[in-house]
Amino acid sequence: MKIQILATGITTEKYLQNGMEAYYKRLTPMLSINYEEIVTGRQSKKSNTALVKKQEAELQLKKVQSNDFLVLLDEKGKQMTSVQFSGYLQDHFNKTAHNLIFLMGGAYGFDESVYRRANQIISVSSMTFTHQMIRLLFMEQLYRAMTILKGLPYHHN
């Protein structure tokens, strides 16, 4: 079973790249994991957001195989504590050998077709953060979940 983190669009903020790299380095010895950024077209301020989401959806769904378990990170999703999220991962590890994909959307969120394909939607916060910042948050959260499962001293209750 592999974990695939898919982000929509290139991370342009250097400080986020640095933070993500730090967590990704810690994650790779713990999990079979892969991080990929989906290269999308450049958007102007006048872009039609519905059309942007539709075009992004095509690129996103191309990356998803029929067997993959697709989890969207989206404000509309289910909220969990970090301990609950670690339990969620453990449960997935126990139950299935299918790859687990965590997909993060672009600046405008997901097209309806992506919601339809999703197996689950998880929300990191009721608040909105930039679609680039969510990548760092999620990497940290995945690392935190793994330290909880492995009993490493990182998470304080």
Add this chain to the structure above:
Amino acid sequence: MKIQILATGITTEKYLQNGMEAYYKRLTPMLSINYEEIVTGRQSKKSNTALVKKQEAELQLKKVQSNDFLVLLDEKGKQMTSVQFSGYLQDHFNKTAHNLIFLMGGAYGFDESVYRRANQIISVSSMTFTHQMIRLLFMEQLYRAMTILKGLPYHHN
């Protein structure tokens, strides 16, 4: 009215410093704002967490005047969307001239005495993030709230 952001302990992660600086620079022309990190003692892995929180509480509460409106950022707090948070700020701007302090705790959270002094508790997420990372998240969220109030093109609904 001034907004004071108080963080407990020095930010050691360079990538977080860089991100926070970027948002702080954007915030300073919009608000009367001040960011301060409370220098705390170094903790060993064997530190008594209750004692650490108590010592931090003394330093934290020294920074708070009796008239200040003290908001804690804490997982136990009330969750809001970004739009709700901008409304919350606007409401505060309208109603009172008292300074607004947003206080972020150390690695183990807050001592009971700080909860007792608090006027409000706000939660950024049900998930736990590092106490350093929360600083970046909150700066972004404060900037997002200000762009919503000023009608600037940053937040997409």
